[in-house]
Amino acid sequence: MFLLTTLLFITGNAALAFILYMSIQKDQIFDLVFKWQNMLREFDLAGTTNKLILYKILGGCLLCFSHFISFIGFWLYLLFILELNAGFPAFWMWIIIYFIYVPTSTTLSLYIHKLLK
Incomplete structure (x- = not known):
């Protein structure tokens, strides 16, 4: 059960990152509703370190965006597993799971x- 849930979350997270990234592109739904590309352009033109980091993780860089979505997805996965209360592993195992979950989900998103x- 634990392994199947993990695999489903990794795959779903990668697919979600792909869908969200495509949705923020020019003339797509999030760009039309929230003016996403204008926001990214303003972050890029500001030139400060904080604005450039926001530019990258919010859609200026596919790898950074996918990694950010995978990072958030891991914490949602962790909350889901803790809610199941299905004999979750020790703390050090969560660190190992983190280092498997996030890179795998990010790479799968880039592959998709x-x-x-």
Whole structure:
């Protein structure tokens, strides 16, 4: 059960990152509703370190965006597993799971993007 849930969350997180990234592109739904590309352009033109970091993780860099979504997805996965209360592993195991979950989900998202673009 634990392994299946983990695999489903990794795959779902990668697919969600792909869908969200495509949705913030020019003339797509999030760009039309929230003016996402204008916001990214303002972050890029500001030139400060904090604004450039926001520019990258909010959609200026596919890898950074995918990694950010995977990072958030891991914490949602952790909350879900803790809610199940299904004999979750010790703290040090969560660190190992983190280092498997986030890179795998990020890489899978990049692969889906490359495959479907």
